[in-house]
Amino acid sequence: MSLALALAAGPALAGSAAQPGQTIGLPTGAQLPIGLYFVNLSSFGVRDTAPLSSESNVNLPTLALATPWSVLGARLHFFFTQPVAASSVRGAPYQSGIGQQLLAGQLAWDLGGDLGVSYLFGGYLPIDTRFLTQEASLSHRFAVSYTGQGYNLTANLLYGTFLSERSPFGVLYPDYLNLDITATKKFGKWEIGPVAFGSLDLPVNMPGYRRQGQFAVGALVGYNFGPVNLQAYVTRDVVERNYGGTETRGWLRAIVPLYQDKGDVEPGRTLVTREQGE
Numbered sequence: 001m002s003l004a005l006a007l008a009a010g011p012a013l014a015g016s017a018a019q020p021g022q023t024i025g026l027p028t029g030a031q032l033p034i035g036l037y038f039v040n041l042s043s044f045g046v047r048d049t050a051p052l053s054s055e056s057n058v059n060l061p062t063l064a065l066a067t068p069w070s071v072l073g074a075r076l077h078f079f080f081t082q083p084v085a086a087s088s089v090r091g092a093p094y095q096s097g098i099g100q101q102l103l104a105g106q107l108a109w110d111l112g113g114d115l116g117v118s119y120l121f122g123g124y125l126p127i128d129t130r131f132l133t134q135e136a137s138l139s140h141r142f143a144v145s146y147t148g149q150g151y152n153l154t155a156n157l158l159y160g161t162f163l164s165e166r167s168p169f170g171v172l173y174p175d176y177l178n179l180d181i182t183a184t185k186k187f188g189k190w191e192i193g194p195v196a197f198g199s200l201d202l203p204v205n206m207p208g209y210r211r212q213g214q215f216a217v218g219a220l221v222g223y224n225f226g227p228v229n230l231q232a233y234v235t236r237d238v239v240e241r242n243y244g245g246t247e248t249r250g251w252l253r254a255i256v257p258l259y260q261d262k263g264d265v266e267p268g269r270t271l272v273t274r275e276q277g278e
Helices: none
Strands: 035-047 054-071 074-081 084-088 095-098 102-112 115-124 137-146 151-162 176-187 190-201 213-224 229-241 247-260
Touching (some): 102 137, 190 229, 213 247
Antiparallel strands (some): 035 054, 035 247, 054 084, 074 102, 102 115, 115 137, 190 213, 229 247
């Protein structure tokens, strides 16, 4: 989900429907143990816009279902996300509202040797919340993960295409690419490591169009409390284009298994890692 519309200069622009950085910390290329999971990611960011900073809070509650079914040799997963967001642009009063629902399915292949790849296809449904992305779009996600020896080495490429280039209010919706990168290591119940993400608007045939983009780096710390796993990470833009300033954002994720097939769960394994050794 994008709040870039309110921050953009020149023609009214909206960024990616998928919040850049939202899949950091998850081994999105790996198969999930069969079960039903609740995952909530909450983040708060401050962008250094002038003369006053801009703030935003994004919450992404998600239900993830890992089925026992196989398609083309891959495990079938389903996801449903209902975002809720609030923002204050350059010191203006906060606005809050419901974001675009995501409905998606994913195929995840176990290649052996703790290596996995996946492909996710889904759609963001249209909404009427004016300060957020409104138009329907399709989401393709291509991920690769190595989860052996306590590592989570994951790259997840998100490619989004809007069904309409413009909203009824004249907002431009360029297609986009996001890349989320995780390189963490388990130490008992703890998890720590560097993370990064980038986002880029794809070209649009429009005079005066100013493409937005950013690249942020940070660090993640996680702790496994048993069935519940918590992750926290902080990111900071090192490069930004046409967002009005760099952003610092803090993230907190909680992962709660609602049901798991015990026969499919390795000792100590959760949604987040293939092997934890807690």
